[in-house]
Amino acid sequence: MQSEAVFILAIESSCDDTAAAVLHNDKVLSNVVANQLVHQQYGGVVPELASRAHQQNIVPVIDAALQKAGLKKEQLNAIAFTQGPGLMGSLLVGTSFAKSLSLALNIPLIAVNHMHAHILAHFIDEEGFDKPEFPFLALTISGGHTQIVKVNGFFDMEIIGETxxxxxxxxxxxxxxxxxxxxxxxxLIDKHAKLGNPNAYAFTKPKVPGLDFSFSGLKTQILYFIQNNVSKDPEFIEKNMDDICASIQQIIINILMDKLLLxxxxxxxxxxxxxxGVSANSGIRNTLKAAESKYGWKTFIPKFEYTTDNAAMIGIVGYQKYLEQQFNDNAVVSKARIQF
Incomplete structure (x- = not known):
C-alpha cells in the first residue's frame, strides 16, 4: 500500500522524555521532545516521577508537534506509538493517549518496538544523510541496551550479540x-575526554566469548581504580579528570570496536x-567514521537529534508499517519487555 501523502503522528514515552513527531511519508515535519529535569537530583530516572511528568507533558508536546508541522489532527492518517521496551508507567501514558486518539479520529493504530526504531531511524529522509542498504549491521547502544543486530529488512532483524x-x-x-x-x-565523560589523554590509564577488557558484551566488571575495575588512587591523593580525580574520562571512554570504544570487527x-x-543514545558520543562517532578508510566499511551515523529517545524514529517505523498495513486494534498493550 502506497500513498503520496501519509501523515503519521508518532508518540514516544518509554523512559523520561515525552516526545511527539509528525511525519509526511519518510520526512520529518516536526520532532518535539520535553525533557524531565526532576531526575537529576536523584542521580537516575525515578519511574513514578517519570510517568507523572509524561501525563503533564503529553498534551502540550503533541499540540506543539502538530502546530509546528502545520497540520490539524483531522489530517492524520495514523498514530504510531512506543509499545516497549521501557518503564511500564511511562509506556502506559503514551499507549493510552495513542489508543484514545486513534479511536476518536477513527484512524489506524501502529505499535512500534523502541529498539527497531533506533535502528530504522537511518531511513528518515534527511538531507546529507545516506540510508543503509540491506543487509547491514546495527550497533545499538543506549542506557538500557547494547546489541549488534543483523538487519536483513525493515522487519527482518536478528540479534547476533548483546550484553x-x-x-x-x-x-x-x-x-x-x-x-x-x-x-x-x-x-560529561565525553566532554572531558576531548581534553584528555586516552592512554593515560590502562583498563582491562573483559573476556567475553563471541559477539556478546559485558560491562559490569569494567565498572567494578573503574571503581577500585578510583578508590585506590583517591586513598593516596584525595585530589586525584580533580587533578586528572580529563585523562580519567578519556581513558574510560577509550576502553569502552575498544570493546565495541573489537566486537564489530568480529x-x-x-x-x-x-x-x-x-x-x-550512546551513539551521540563523539569518540564513538569519530572512531566509526575513521573505520571507513581503515577497514573499508561504509558507516552510517544518524543525525544527532535522532540518537536519543525521540518520536521521529517511532514515526519512520510507523510509516513502513502503514505501507504494509500492519495495524493494531485497541486490545494492544504496553510491554516493559518485548520480543525483538
Whole structure:
C-alpha cells in the first residue's frame, strides 16, 4: 500500500522524555521532545516521577508537534506509538493517549518496538544523510541496551550479540557517578575526554566469548581504580579528570570496536549503522567514521537529534508499517519487555 501523502503522528514515552513527531511519508515535519529535569537530583530516572511528568507533558508536546508541522489532527492518517521496551508507567501514558486518539479520529493504530526504531531511524529522509542498504549491521547502544543486530529488512532483524549484564550507557553513567559528575554523566565523560589523554590509564577488557558484551566488571575495575588512587591523593580525580574520562571512554570504544570487527568477519557485512543514545558520543562517532578508510566499511551515523529517545524514529517505523498495513486494534498493550 502506497500513498503520496501519509501523515503519521508518532508518540514516544518509554523512559523520561515525552516526545511527539509528525511525519509526511519518510520526512520529518516536526520532532518535539520535553525533557524531565526532576531526575537529576536523584542521580537516575525515578519511574513514578517519570510517568507523572509524561501525563503533564503529553498534551502540550503533541499540540506543539502538530502546530509546528502545520497540520490539524483531522489530517492524520495514523498514530504510531512506543509499545516497549521501557518503564511500564511511562509506556502506559503514551499507549493510552495513542489508543484514545486513534479511536476518536477513527484512524489506524501502529505499535512500534523502541529498539527497531533506533535502528530504522537511518531511513528518515534527511538531507546529507545516506540510508543503509540491506543487509547491514546495527550497533545499538543506549542506557538500557547494547546489541549488534543483523538487519536483513525493515522487519527482518536478528540479534547476533548483546550484553550479558549492564548496557554501555550504564557503564558511562555509573563511571561518571564514581567521578562525582552529575546525572546524566555520559555526555560529561565525553566532554572531558576531548581534553584528555586516552592512554593515560590502562583498563582491562573483559573476556567475553563471541559477539556478546559485558560491562559490569569494567565498572567494578573503574571503581577500585578510583578508590585506590583517591586513598593516596584525595585530589586525584580533580587533578586528572580529563585523562580519567578519556581513558574510560577509550576502553569502552575498544570493546565495541573489537566486537564489530568480529561481527564483520563472521558475516561479511561491511555496512555498519549505529543508533541509540550512546551513539551521540563523539569518540564513538569519530572512531566509526575513521573505520571507513581503515577497514573499508561504509558507516552510517544518524543525525544527532535522532540518537536519543525521540518520536521521529517511532514515526519512520510507523510509516513502513502503514505501507504494509500492519495495524493494531485497541486490545494492544504496553510491554516493559518485548520480543525483538
Amino acid at each position: 550479558t549484564d549492564d548496557a554501555v550507557g550504564e557503564a558511562f553513567d555509573k563511571s561518571a557517578k564514581i567521578l562525582g559528575l552529575p546525572y546524566p554523566g555520559g555526555p 561481527a564483520v568477519s563472521e558475516t561479511g557485512i561491511t555496512q555498519i549503522a549505529i543508533g541509540g
